[in-house]
Every structure is written in C-alpha cells, then in structure tokens.
Amino acid sequence: MKEYTSFEEIDRDLEILKLQTQIDKEEIKLSIENAKAGISPLSIAGSILGSILEKALVLKAVTKLTGLKRVTATVKK
Structure with missing residues (x-):
C-alpha cells in the first residue's frame, strides 16, 4: 500500500483515478x-456476400489448378 x-x-492520485475511470467509460462506449x-x-x-464471393473465387482457383471441368446434364427430348 502506498503511503x-x-x-x-x-489529490493527484485521486485525479489520476478519476481520469482513468473516464477513459474506461469511453472505451466501453466505443466497444x-x-x-x-x-x-x-x-x-x-x-x-x-463476402463469404459467398470468397468461396466462389476459391472454387474457381481450385478448378483451374486441378483442370477439372464442370459437367452439366442435358435432357434429350
């Protein structure tokens, strides 16, 4: 304990504590x-949207790297 x-x-330490309390309150408000x-x-x-775009870009990069092509089914009439 400080003597x-x-x-x-x-008074100086009380003022410091008061200012620290105000700073803490402002940080809470910002949070x-x-x-x-x-x-x-x-x-x-x-x-x-960002997540979807990221997954689409990764899928496109993987497809280019592996050389796999998208297969689509066609229905004959």
Missing part, C-alpha cells in the same frame, strides 16, 4: 458502438 506524505499527493455496428443488417449482409 502519502501530503494532501497534494492524495458497444462497435458491437452494434457489427450486428447491423447491412454488416451481416456484407459478411454473407
């Missing part, structure tokens, strides 16, 4: 705003 020799030291932005419908749709 104080003057009221000025105590909440970031979380809200991360779960917005637009963000979710963007993530889904």
Whole structure:
C-alpha cells in the first residue's frame, strides 16, 4: 500500500483515478458502438456476400489448378 506524505499527493492520485475511470467509460462506449455496428443488417449482409464471393473465387482457383471441368446434364427430348 502506498503511503502519502501530503494532501497534494492524495489529490493527484485521486485525479489520476478519476481520469482513468473516464477513459474506461469511453472505451466501453466505443466497444458497444462497435458491437452494434457489427450486428447491423447491412454488416451481416456484407459478411454473407463476402463469404459467398470468397468461396466462389476459391472454387474457381481450385478448378483451374486441378483442370477439372464442370459437367452439366442435358435432357434429350
């Protein structure tokens, strides 16, 4: 435990603690705003679209590397 020799030291440490508390509150507010932005419908749709595009690009790259071709069935009439 810290020992104080003057009221000025105590006041200084109290001011530091007060400022640290304000900083912590602001960080919490920012975290909440970031979380809200991360779960917005637009963000979710963007993530889904990005995932689909990424998988399509990977599939295209793998097909080119392996030389496999897409087979389609045709129906004779």
